Amino acid sequence: MNKQKATLLLADGTIFRGTLIGKPGTNGGEICFNTGMTGYQEIYTDPSYTGQIVVTTTSHIGNYGVIDEEVESDSPTVAGIVVNSFSNVYSRVDADSSLQDYLVNHNITGIADIDTRMLVRHLRSKGAMNAIISSEFEDDLAGLKGQLNLVPDMNGLELSSKVCTKEPYFFGDENAPLKVACMDFGIKKNILRNLADRGVYCKVFPAKTSFGEIQEWNPNGYFLSNGPGDPAVMDYAVKTTKEILDSGKPVFGICLGHQILAEACGVSTYKMHHGHRGLNHPIKNILTGMSEITSQNHGFVVKREDVENNDQLEITHIHLNDGTIAGIKLKNKPAFSVQYHPESSPGPHDSRYLFDDFVSLMNKN
Numbered sequence: 350m351n352k353q354k355a356t357l358l359l360a361d362g363t364i365f366r367g368t369l370i371g372k373p374g375t376n377g378g379e380i381c382f383n384t385g386m387t388g389y390q391e392i393y394t395d396p397s398y399t400g401q402i403v404v405t406t407t408s409h410i411g412n413y414g415v416i417d418e419e420v421e422s423d424s425p426t427v428a429g430i431v432v433n434s435f436s437n438v439y440s441r442v443d444a445d446s447s448l449q450d451y452l453v454n455h456n457i458t459g460i461a462d463i464d465t466r467m468l469v470r471h472l473r474s475k476g477a478m479n480a481i482i483s484s485e486f487e488d489d490l491a492g493l494k495g496q497l498n499l500v501p502d503m504n505g506l507e508l509s510s511k512v513c514t515k516e517p518y519f520f521g522d523e524n525a526p527l528k529v530a531c532m533d534f535g536i537k538k539n540i541l542r543n544l545a546d547r548g549v550y551c552k553v554f555p556a557k558t559s560f561g562e563i564q565e566w567n568p569n570g571y572f573l574s575n576g577p578g579d580p581a582v583m584d585y586a587v588k589t590t591k592e593i594l595d596s597g598k599p600v601f602g603i604c605l606g607h608q609i610l611a612e613a614c615g616v617s618t619y620k621m622h623h624g625h626r627g628l629n630h631p632i633k634n635i636l637t638g639m640s641e642i643t644s645q646n647h648g649f650v651v652k653r654e655d656v657e658n659n660d661q662l663e664i665t666h667i668h669l670n671d672g673t674i675a676g677i678k679l680k681n682k683p684a685f686s687v688q689y690h691p692e693s694s695p696g697p698h699d700s701r702y703l704f705d706d707f708v709s710l711m712n713k714n
């Protein structure tokens with residue numbers, strides 16, 4: 350068992366000492382926490398966490414190992430991980446390897462034996478901030494601070510064009526009845542699986558592909574994906590989305606895709622205090638009156654007043670913990686989006702109906 354020491358330094362000066370997990374080294378990012386009880390592998394491979402250090406509040410991480418297919422992208426994209434009790438030993442019939450080997454193979458540095466309850470309470474009261482994990486600097490505080498200063502601010506950071514596919518690719522059955530053009534801002538694989546399961550053939554386009562090139566494929570609808578970074582600095586995506594909306598074809602957006610759809614209608618976004626990340630966030634569907642328990646991962650949100658004062662938009666979903674906007678639809682166009690994750694990988698399946706709604710819209714169009 351690895352017992353090399355590691356340090357976690359937060360931008361407000363708070364220091365935690367723990368044990369190195371994964372690859373020795375130094376890495377920084379914005380520190381955030383996910384309250385899910387399970388699904389660490391899906392969380393670590395969700396491209397929306399690019400540039401972020403993820404604290405998991407569940408106490409045991411690594412105990413069910415890693416299965417090569419249970420990923421949301423080809424490799425983990427987190428800037429680092431913080432856990433309480435880390436298991437080098439794992440037990441699961443189908444597991445391919447240990448989480449420790451997986452982290453080392455993918456150059457992820459993490460820290461274990463941290464009082465994550467104390468850390469999360471701190472982040473909940475102080476809000477999102479940058480942090481650095483290091484197995485190299487130990488007591489060299491000046492060295493650690495120097496590294497921390499190199500970590501960019503998440504506000505104003507554009508990351509989608511760095512994490513998206515470099516070339517278009519296809520997903521699903523080419524003889525499927527419907528074709529959807531998916532804008533890859535950092536897309537999770539389970540979104541593509543959910544679309545393919547409903548008879549959709551997907552073509553996934555790099556974030557900066559022009560509308561002209563995308564529409565040549567003549568899709569039945571457009572999907573705007575989740576992804577990392579600040580939606581307020583993605584003018585290129587807002588431009589493409591406006592052109593997509595003008596086409597009159599059905600549009601569905603998830604998380605970052607939801608924020609960009611809102612921006613394309615003139616709504617602004619802002620950074621939340623510490624965001625929503627977990628598997629049990631309650632949402633109310635205003636249209637049906639039903640509530641759903643949802644999977645979430647976002648640090649930005651659309652501005653409520655802007656949506657309320659917008660003639661084109663209708664609020665469809667509200668987050669019941671804090672009243673933030675969780676879903677919108679256009680009044681005069683077949684376009685809608687949600688701030689949370691109906692593909693819920695990991696998470697509850699309450700919101701899968703949204704994929705069915707998208708397919709119905711395309712069949713009607």
Ligand SMILES: NC(=O)CC[C@H](N)C(=O)O
Pocket residue numbers: 397574575576577578579580603604605606646647648649650
């Ligand atoms: N999961 C996502 O798409 C996240 C969107 C955006 N980067 C945010 O943090 O709010």
